[in-house]
Amino acid sequence: MSGTFEENLQQLKQLFPDAKEQNLLVALKLSNGQIENASNIYLEQNERRNNKNKNFTYLKQPKLDSFIKKKQSENEDSEKIDNYPSKKRKFNELDKIIANKQNNSSSNKLSNLQEVLKWPLKPLMVKKRIQTQTLYLYRQEDISARTPCTLIDNVLPKELANSLLQIMLKESEIFTRKQGFLFGNLVTSPHTSQYYVSNEIKTKSSNNARCFPPEMERAKTIIMNIVNEQRKKRKINEYEVQGDWSPNIAAANCYANSKEAVNWHSDRLTHLGPFPIIGSLSLGVTRQFRLRRFGIEESNSTNLSQKTSPSTIYSIPLKHNSLLIMWPPCQELWKHEVCPQNSIDKHPIAGFKRINITFRQFRDEYGSEMTPICHHGELCMLKPVFNGRNVGRYFYSCNAGGPEGKCDFFEWLNIDKRKEEFGKLRMLETKDK
Structure with missing residues (x-):
């Protein structure tokens, strides 16, 4: 067997x-x-x-100025006088052409581009740009009212927080920078990171993942109890984790100085499933954590009457030993970033470094064996729909981004069907044992 x-x-x-x-x-x-x-x-x-990797080469797109000059040169060459007598132009016509070119020599790039591409000039319709405002939030009640987050300061005992920081600073020496393809180009993350897993799911994790250090395990237990106590005050969606939230994986990020950052993104849902809860622990120097709503629905905050504008960026200073709980639907309707800063205050232990540990719960029903495979033979990525009539739905699409590009694989996630399939899979595994 x-x-x-x-x-x-x-x-x-x-x-x-x-x-x-x-x-x-x-x-x-x-x-x-x-x-x-x-x-x-x-x-x-x-x-x-x-x-494929051996045959792949990057192509550099020529600049617009050189493209315009090249096309202008071709147009000028095509207008030169032919040597055959039957095709010679009259000298007065040639003088007119030269005069017109001299009059247009001071035209801007837009006129040159119009001449090259031979399109009729139309008045440009410039849309009014919406000014983006940044609102700094410091008080816990303001953060809860305007964002789907809860901030708790001094979440760990002081000794445990400092001890965990020192251990993670040592661990960060082996952190690596992620690499991936974006629009066909290989990009490298502007900070280092490392995945950690609890002992009970070590067999389901990546070979590169490390086990929770004892101090991280203690911090996880404290944070788990706080989150579950806070959940009692909230409405739990039927598709999020039922029962207690029990984090079993963590992504640790190290920002070595004020310029290391991470751009706008939402955390991947592939193995977390819909409506995940993420507990983000900050250690070391204080950095600005920014949130912006990209979805069309209102945030799931405690004050539902509080309106949020899509053009508003909320900036929250995350201090040492602070916990930011990102509640559902933060990953579906919001994006966040850690932006570069001109200056930061030095921390007595970490210096200018910030360590961020995001505790998450890996859900078995969204494990690798339940994830579709795209036409490339790669595991797909689970994504939410941010806008349009399908907001609230999830889909799988190709996660490839290398030389071959992404394929057209697409599949809607049926959450109820997924629960049924997962139950059948577990029954078969129980019979085999």
Whole structure:
């Protein structure tokens, strides 16, 4: 009798210790759990990836000015007098052409571009730009009223907070910068990071993930109890985590100085599922954490009568030993960033560094074995719909961004059907055991 999906995955990891776990997961799913077939599929896909990487070169787009000059030169060459007598122009016509060109020599780039592309000049309709205002929030009640977040200062005992900071500063020496493709270009994150997992899900995590240090485990327990106590005051959506929130993974980020940052984004939902709760612990120097609503619905704050403008940015200074709880639907309707700053106050332990630990709950029903595979043979990414008539729905799409680009894979998430499929999968695993 064959082993379970996780047991077969562990055997593949032993066969290919240097392989990425995501590639092994894809091969195992495509082979229906057969280790021998999965090994062959992985070797074929790995060879194909290597060949694509060798053949990929980046192309640099020419600048607009050089493009205009080149086209102007071609137009001028085409208007030169032909040597054949039958095609010679009259000298007075040539004089007119030269005079017109001299009169237009001081025209701007827009006129030159119009001449090159031969389009009729139309009055430009410039839309009125909406001025973006930044509102700084300091009081806890203001943060809760205007954003889907709760801020708690001095969340950990002072000794534990300082001890965890010192440990994470040492750990940050091995943090790495993430790399990925954006519009076909390879980009590198402007800060370093590392994933941590609790012992109970170590077998389901990436090979690069590290286990919670004892101090992080203690901090997780304190934060978990605070979040669950706060949840009793809130309305719980039927599709978010039911029962107690129990974080089992954490993403740790290190911002080494005032210029290291992260741009506007929402946290990935692929393994967290809809309506996740994220507890963000800040250690070290104080940095500005900014929020902006991108969805069309109002925030799920305690004061629902408080209107929020899409053009408003809310900036919250996150101090050492502060906890920011991002409630649902923060990841669906809002985006956040840590922006560069001109200057920051030095911390007595961390100097100019900030360590951020975001505690999250990995949900089994959104694990890798339940995630669709795109046409590239890669695990898809779960995303929410921000605008339009489908706001409130989730879909899977291709997560590739390398030389081959993204494919057209698309699949709506049926949350009720996912629960049913996950229940059947667990019943089969129980019978195999």
